[in-house]
Structure formats: C-alpha cells, structure tokens
Amino acid sequence: MSTAQEEEEELFPGYPRGWFVIGVSSELAPSDVKPIKYFGREMVLYRGESGAAIVHDAFCPHLGAHLGHGGKVVGETIQCPFHAWRFDETGKCVDVPYAKRIPPRACVKNNPVQEHNGLIFMWNARVEGEDPTWEIPDLPEYGSAGWTDWGSALIDIKTHPKEIVENLADKGHFGPVHGTWANEFGNEFKDHIGIQHVKGVAYPRGGGEDHFELQSTYYGPGYMLTEMQSVLPNIMLLCHTPVDTNNVHVRIGAMIDISNVKEGKEDFQEGYRQNIIVGFKEDIAIWENKKYRPRPILCDGDGDVGALRRWYQKFYMPQAEVGY
Ligand code: FES
Ligand SMILES: [Fe+2]
Numbered sequence: 036m037s038t039a040q041e042e043e044e045e046l047f048p049g050y051p052r053g054w055f056v057i058g059v060s061s062e063l064a065p066s067d068v069k070p071i072k073y074f075g076r077e078m079v080l081y082r083g084e085s086g087a088a089i090v091h092d093a094f095c096p097h098l099g100a101h102l103g104h105g106g107k108v109v110g111e112t113i114q115c116p117f118h119a120w121r122f123d124e125t126g127k128c129v130d131v132p133y134a135k136r137i138p139p140r141a142c143v144k145n146n147p148v149q150e151h152n153g154l155i156f157m158w159n160a161r162v163e164g165e166d167p168t169w170e171i172p173d174l175p176e177y178g179s180a181g182w183t184d185w186g187s188a189l190i191d192i193k194t195h196p197k198e199i200v201e202n203l204a205d206k207g208h209f210g211p212v213h214g215t216w217a218n219e220f221g222n223e224f225k226d227h228i229g230i231q232h233v234k235g236v237a238y239p240r241g242g243g244e245d246h247f248e249l250q251s252t253y254y255g256p257g258y259m260l261t262e263m264q265s266v267l268p269n270i271m272l273l274c275h276t277p278v279d280t281n282n283v284h285v286r287i288g289a290m291i292d293i294s295n296v297k298e299g300k301e302d303f304q305e306g307y308r309q310n311i312i313v314g315f316k317e318d319i320a321i322w323e324n325k326k327y328r329p330r331p332i333l334c335d336g337d338g339d340v341g342a343l344r345r346w347y348q349k350f351y352m353p354q355a356e357v358g359y
Pocket of ligand 1: 097098099100116117119
C-alpha cells in the first residue's frame with residue numbers, strides 16, 4: 036500500500052518537460068554572467084558578445100569550479116575562473132591556455148535557450164536527447180508602439196508547480212479567494228496548450244460590480260498569458276519555473292497598451308501590476324500551506340480538475356509516448 040506522498044512522487048517525478056522562463060532579456064547584457072539554479076541543477080547563464088543567451092551546466096569538467104561565479108565571457112565562449120579553460124556555445128572546451136592538447140571529452144552540458152517577448156526561455160528535457168517539440172509564439176504586441184514592457188516581479192514560492200497550474204481548472208476558488216465569480220467557465224486541452232475561458236463578475240472592495248471576460252493560455256507547463264477585456268488592452272504574464280521540487284520562481288507582469296493614457300502612464304502600469312500581484316498573493320498563502328490530494332473529493336460545481344491533471348502529468352511522461 037503506497038502512501039499519498041509516494042503516489043504523488045510517482046505521478047510527478049522530477050521536473051516537467053518544456054520551455055521555462057529563466058530570466059528577463061533586458062536584465063542580461065552582452066558579456067553578463069549569472070549563476071542560476073533551476074530544476075535542482077546549478078547552471079550558468081551568460082550572453083555572448085554577439086548577443087546570444089547561453090546556458091551551460093555550472094561545474095567545470097576540469098576541477099569543478101562554478102562557471103557562474105567569476106566566469107568571464109570571451110567572444111561566444113565562457114572562461115572558467117579557476118584555470119581559464121574556455122567552453123564555446125555548445126559547451127565544448129575550445130581552449131586550455133597551458134596545454135598542448137585539449138582533452139577531447141572536456142565539455143559542459145549545454146541547454147537549449149530561446150528568447151521571445153523579452154523573456155529568456157530554457158528547454159528542460161526529462162531525458163538526454165529530448166529536443167524541443169514546440170515553440171513559444173512571438174507576440175505581435177511586444178515592442179509595438181504604445182505597449183509597455185512586462186514590468187515583471189519575481190516571487191519565490193514554496194510549493195510544487197502543479198499547484199499553480201491547477202488554478203487553470205479551479206473554478207470554485209475564484210469567489211472565496213479572489214472575490215470574483217465565474218458565471219461561465221471552461222477549459223480546453225490540446226497537446227502542450229491548456230486554455231481557460233471565464234466570464235464573470237468581480238465585486239471590488241470600493242463597491243459596485245465589474246463584469247469581465249478572460250482567456251488564459253498555458254504554452255507548456257510553465258508559461259501562461261491572459262487576455263482580459265478591460266479598460267485598456269493588456270496581456271498578463273504568469274510564468275513559473277521550478278528551482279527544486281518544493282520551490283518555484285514565479286514571474287508576474289502585464290503588458291499594457293497605454294497609447295490612450297494621457298497622464299501618469301508609469302503610475303497606471305504600476306497600479307495595474309500591483310493589482311495583479313495582490314490577486315496572486317491571495318493564492319500563494321493557500322499553496323504554501325496546502326497538501327496535495329491525489330484523489331480529491333470533487334462536486335458538480337468544480338472545474339474539470341481531473342482533465343487538468345491528466346494534461347499536466349503528460350509533461351512528466353516520456354516524450355515518445357506523449358508526442359510533444
Ligand atoms: S576548474 Fe575550470 S579550468 Fe580548472
Ligand atoms: Fe487563483
């Protein structure tokens with residue numbers, strides 16, 4: 036008889052496969068080097084002189100220095116701070132300053148990276164050799180005249196990412212947690228994409244009622260965009276990347292079309308952003324203290340939590356079996 040915890044680990048072993056946000060493009064200038072930790076692995080993120088973002092596993096194959104602490108960018112390569120071996124963008128050692136012959140097996144593992152919409156994404160494979168099978172779409176609004184950048188905030192949360200994803204199907208929590216009520220609610224799951232449609236009403240603390248309609252779309256297990264009919268056109272960002280099995284980095288932001296805002300554009304974006312963060316913090320308190328129920332007791336007014344879980348679990352299954 037297995038315990039609930041064993042059952043949970045069996046369903047969600049390790050980390051999901053997919054593209055995950057590991058940084059913000061504008062925060063990594065050419066030649067910058069940063070130590071990062073995601074998926075329980077120490078890594079180094081750097082930008083080569085030509086502008087490409089590169090992620091290698093952190094520890095030098097020579098005597099084990101962390102390339103992210105004191106490593107230097109030379110062209111497209113990173114130079115180890117300990118004995119100055121250099122590794123190119125594929126992770127292969129291309130220079131040992133004091134040796135006549137470079138050991139042929141000297142390399143660090145390289146991880147696929149792409150930048151879209153001002154964000155740096157890394158592909159997390161579950162098995163060596165599993166390549167990316169889908170792309171993060173470029174938003175036509177990103178960088179267009181009148182639109183702000185994300186202005187994203189980074190929040191550390193003590194939870195498993197499956198708890199955050201479950202929001203997508205959790206119709207019943209809108210009222211009690213966020214003070215908004217969903218009149219119409221539905222999900223769609225197709226390959227790596229998970230969608231939520233909501234039509235509802237919110238009762239702001241200042242009184243009155245706001246009717247809203249939104250669509251949230253997950254592209255893979257860790258990057259979600261929400262489009263909501265609102266006073267101003269906007270796209271909300273929610274992305275979450277596991278640091279280890281019980282810690283998640285969440286980035287929340289919003290791109291807003293402020294071309295029609297005459298005064299106080301910055302204040303407007305900041306106010307909007309703070310509102311989203313307040314809403315999100317209402318969820319965090321629940322996630323950080325809850326327990327996962329592998330077999331929850333559900334009722335007819337709940338969303339389709341089962342369908343959501345079957346979809347999410349596929350990112351833990353072999354790519355060959357799932358097809359993406
Ligand atoms: S430990 Fe990296 S060059 Fe020696
Ligand atoms: Fe929520």
